[in-house]
Amino acid sequence: MIPELGLAALWLAAALAALQLTGGAAAQRGDAGDLAALVRPAAILQGLLALFAFTMLLWSFVVTDLSVKLVADNSHSMKPLIFKLAGAWGNHEGSMLLWVTVLSLAGGLIALIERRLPERTMQATLAAQGFVALGFYAFLLLSSNPFERLPVPAAEGLGLNPLLQDIGLAFHPPTLYFGYVGLSVAFSFAVGALLTRQVTPEFARVMRPWILGAWVFLTLGITAGSYWAYYELGWGGWWFWDPVENASLMPWLAATALLHSASVLAARDALRSWTIMLGVVAFSMSMVGTFLVRSGILTSVHAFAVDPERGSFILALLALYIGGALLLFALRAGTISEGQRFALLSREGALVFNNVMLSAALGIVLLGTLYPLLAEALDMRVSVGPPYFNPMSAVFVIPMLMVMTVGPLLRWRHDNIDRIRLPLALLVAIAVTVALLVGLLASVGLLPMLGLVLSVPLALAAFLPLKGRRLTRVPLATWGMVIAHFGVAVALFGMANESAFTRERLAAIEIGGTERVEDWQITLEGVDAVAGPNWTALEARLIAQRGQGEPVRISPQARNFWTPPQQTTESALITRWDGQLYAVVGDQTGDGRWQLRLWWKPFVTFIWYGGILVALGGVLAIAGRVLGDLKRRRVAARSMARRSERGRLRGAAQTAGDRA
Amino acid sequence: MSTFKPKHQRLVLVLIALAALIGAVMLAAWSLRTQADYFYLPDELVADPPPPGQAVRLGGMVERGSIETMADGVTIAFVVTDQAAARVPVRYSGILPDLFVEGSGVVAEGSVAADGIFIATNLLAKHDENYVPREMQDMHKAMDGTGPEATTVGLE
Numbered sequence: 121m122i123p124e125l126g127l128a129a130l131w132l133a134a135a136l137a138a139l140q141l142t143g144g145a146a147a148q149r150g151d152a153g154d155l156a157a158l159v160r161p162a163a164i165l166q167g168l169l170a171l172f173a174f175t176m177l178l179w180s181f182v183v184t185d186l187s188v189k190l191v192a193d194n195s196h197s198m199k200p201l202i203f204k205l206a207g208a209w210g211n212h213e214g215s216m217l218l219w220v221t222v223l224s225l226a227g228g229l230i231a232l233i234e235r236r237l238p239e240r241t242m243q244a245t246l247a248a249q250g251f252v253a254l255g256f257y258a259f260l261l262l263s264s265n266p267f268e269r270l271p272v273p274a275a276e277g278l279g280l281n282p283l284l285q286d287i288g289l290a291f292h293p294p295t296l297y298f299g300y301v302g303l304s305v306a307f308s309f310a311v312g313a314l315l316t317r318q319v320t321p322e323f324a325r326v327m328r329p330w331i332l333g334a335w336v337f338l339t340l341g342i343t344a345g346s347y348w349a350y351y352e353l354g355w356g357g358w359w360f361w362d363p364v365e366n367a368s369l370m371p372w373l374a375a376t377a378l379l380h381s382a383s384v385l386a387a388r389d390a391l392r393s394w395t396i397m398l399g400v401v402a403f404s405m406s407m408v409g410t411f412l413v414r415s416g417i418l419t420s421v422h423a424f425a426v427d428p429e430r431g432s433f434i435l436a437l438l439a440l441y442i443g444g445a446l447l448l449f450a451l452r453a454g455t456i457s458e459g460q461r462f463a464l465l466s467r468e469g470a471l472v473f474n475n476v477m478l479s480a481a482l483g484i485v486l487l488g489t490l491y492p493l494l495a496e497a498l499d500m501r502v503s504v505g506p507p508y509f510n511p512m513s514a515v516f517v518i519p520m521l522m523v524m525t526v527g528p529l530l531r532w533r534h535d536n537i538d539r540i541r542l543p544l545a546l547l548v549a550i551a552v553t554v555a556l557l558v559g560l561l562a563s564v565g566l567l568p569m570l571g572l573v574l575s576v577p578l579a580l581a582a583f584l585p586l587k588g589r590r591l592t593r594v595p596l597a598t599w600g601m602v603i604a605h606f607g608v609a610v611a612l613f614g615m616a617n618e619s620a621f622t623r624e625r626l627a628a629i630e631i632g633g634t635e636r637v638e639d640w641q642i643t644l645e646g647v648d649a650v651a652g653p654n655w656t657a658l659e660a661r662l663i664a665q666r667g668q669g670e671p672v673r674i675s676p677q678a679r680n681f682w683t684p685p686q687q688t689t690e691s692a693l694i695t696r697w698d699g700q701l702y703a704v705v706g707d708q709t710g711d712g713r714w715q716l717r718l719w720w721k722p723f724v725t726f727i728w729y730g731g732i733l734v735a736l737g738g739v740l741a742i743a744g745r746v747l748g749d750l751k752r753r754r755v756a757a758r759s760m761a762r763r764s765e766r767g768r769l770r771g772a773a774q775t776a777g778d779r780a
Numbered sequence: 781m782s783t784f785k786p787k788h789q790r791l792v793l794v795l796i797a798l799a800a801l802i803g804a805v806m807l808a809a810w811s812l813r814t815q816a817d818y819f820y821l822p823d824e825l826v827a828d829p830p831p832p833g834q835a836v837r838l839g840g841m842v843e844r845g846s847i848e849t850m851a852d853g854v855t856i857a858f859v860v861t862d863q864a865a866a867r868v869p870v871r872y873s874g875i876l877p878d879l880f881v882e883g884s885g886v887v888a889e890g891s892v893a894a895d896g897i898f899i900a901t902n903l904l905a906k907h908d909e910n911y912v913p914r915e916m917q918d919m920h921k922a923m924d925g926t927g928p929e930a931t932t933v934g935l936e
Contacts, residue, residue: 354875462789706875
């Protein structure tokens with residue numbers, strides 16, 4: 121019964137999405153009648169129904185209803201509750217349902233609270249939102265029904281992929297989906313503004329919290345995913361340019377560009393069509409991301425479901441939405457009048473530079489990700505890895521980071537280079553000092569060197585916008601910018617250190633033997649067989665001692681899961697403020713020694729701390745903008761109340777006068 | 781710095797963006813031609829070896845009885861072969877992927893050294909039932925094709 125209720129809710133929600141689309145479209149043709157009035161309520165109800173359907177799916181997983189195919193395929197009655205819940209979205213159908221649920225809830229939310237834009241623009245926005253949702257409902261209901269029943273209930277579930285049975289990963293996909301969906305809201309706003317020719321600063325302000333929200337989720341998702349790959353795969357790397365990693369990076373690059381161009385539009389009414397274009401691109405990238413992940417078209421550790429039919433369905437949706445949006449853009453872009461002008465040397469100029477460089481980096485990543493597919497069409501089998509991605513993206517990212525140091529110091533409209541000469545000279549001096557120090561003390565590759573040299577002045581420059589201001593009066597959104605930029609510098613510092621100074625040791629040692637890596641001394645005390653709820657493992661007992669410090673016990677494992685049978689490597693980590701010791705245990709050699717792989721990775725944690733800081737900056741910016749909006753609303757409401765009061769008094773005085 | 785001529789600002793912006801994007805695409809195209817890792821089967825690698833040091837991927841079967849551990853305990857030597865006669869000696873230092881076994885498929889990432897030995901920096905083995913490196917999938921299909929005959933030999 122429960123799954124059938126969920127399915128019914130899904131069909132109803134699809135019908136409401138269709139209503140939302142027709143109502144919004146009717147409103148555009150000047151027929152603002154009954155249908156148009158239904159758009160907002162339809163969007164709200166649709167969101168609630170989708171949420172209901174998703175709750176029903178969660179419930180089926182909680183009670184492990186093995187008559188539902190999805191539960192039988194992906195869950196197991198013995199699994200801990202949290203992984204039963206995560207199992208609901210750790211598979212194709214469930215994750216698509218989560219996608220559309222978040223999408224509909226976002227649509228419902230804007231229908232409920234957003235009153236700043238003209239009503240026709242809102243209706244067009246919600247129509248676009250309904251259109252996107254409709255495609256995904258069709259996808260769910262026609263080709264990947266999550267509520268499908270088995271003819272005969274299974275005796276026991278098949279379990280969740282053990283690689284995915286990890287708390288970090290339980291929350292990783294939903295985080296990215298929130299990001300993707302946030303960008304779809306930004307896209308709907310862009311379509312609405314384009315259709316009704318309302319590309320105004322107000323539109324940018326309405327769109328901005330959604331971009332920021334999407335961007336925060338994408339940042340967190342990428343950071344968490346990177347950390348997961350780092351400790352779970354046991355390869356010691358934190359970014360592999362895997363297609364699925366790229367699928368989350370590309371929307372992030374587009375969202376970062378969009379965020380900055382929307383700021384220009386909101387503050388200065390410039391970059392109108394560029395912002396719309398980026399809105400379309402950002403959503404396209406999240407569709408491409410969904411396509412890459414869900415179609416299983418590319419080789420990837422994540423591509424666990426390969427299904428050509430589903431792949432073609434998403435490809436068709438992708439073509440429909442992106443093609444449609446680009447066509448609309450081509451038809452309407454000419455009618456958007458030019459915004460305010462600005463000089464090359466101005467805050468706008470710096471932001472345009474940031475946008476162009478980010479877009480170019482996006483192009484580089486996109487081409488590198490899709491190239492194996494193109495080559496395969498020509499019957500050539502290639503893979504593209506770090507030797508392509510690292511230098512090519514650096515070509516564009518490094519100039520962007522250079523401009524980022526001074527960009528926030530520049531004035532809007534036009535500025536004079538003399539005004540920022542002093543901080544500029546200071547930053548250059550710091551950069552040169554770092555370069556000399558590193559160059560003298562170590563031999564470092566070009567890219568890590570550039571990273572080190574840039575990260576230090578960048579970290580300092582991030583705080584320069586606060587100079588000469590009363591810290592308590594600085595708006596929250598500015599704090600957001602400062603912290604996010606500082607986070608970029610922190611992450612860059614971690615990346616550069618990790619790739620410049622990592623020390624690795626690979627050895628086979630007997631029980632009681634000792635191995636050294638950097639200033640650590642690691643002793644193998646023993647190897648035991650251990651068992652968990654659904655796995656057995658070989659666990660190495662290691663004692664690690666840094667210099668003369670306190671010895672620490674760690675125990676890396678090689679795990680064997682049994683439903684389904686699979687093996688994973690559980691690395692062991694010791695975190696210090698200046699880096700991490702990373703240990704992996706391998707096989708036993710013929711003569712009874714054990715393989716150990718040890719790394720000392722200086723400042724590697726800064727990569728993820730940086731990511732978290734960037735996300736925190738985004739959260740502060742959202743808080744600042746939303747609080748500002750609430751304050752404006754309160755002021756507006758109060759002045760409205762005062763005006764009506766005055767009107768009433770005047771009216772009363774008039775009647776009194778009349779009477780007299 | 782002066783502002784742009786009013787009429788031209790939009791045009792200049794569009795041109796800058798276009799130039800950067802076209803530059804990015806051309807750079808990417810050039811770099812992809814030189815930096816992409818080509819995939820080789822053992823017979824292709826033997827017939828037409830890539831220049832020493834160039835990153836490539838080699839896919840094939842681990843020959844039975846060929847895995848040999850060196851004295852340091854962490855370097856192994858083995859032979860990657862195809863269904864036919866081509867054999868490529870491979871050397872790898874590191875922890876072996878969990879399902880790396882003799883007679884099973886493997887994709888080795890690395891390069892050919894001057895002495896003709898393939899130095900692998902990474903090995904991809906069949907990871908689990910669901911994840912198989914794409915190139916290996918075809919190999920498994922080819923093997924499955926020959927499977928039934930092999931198992932029914934002598935039953936008739």
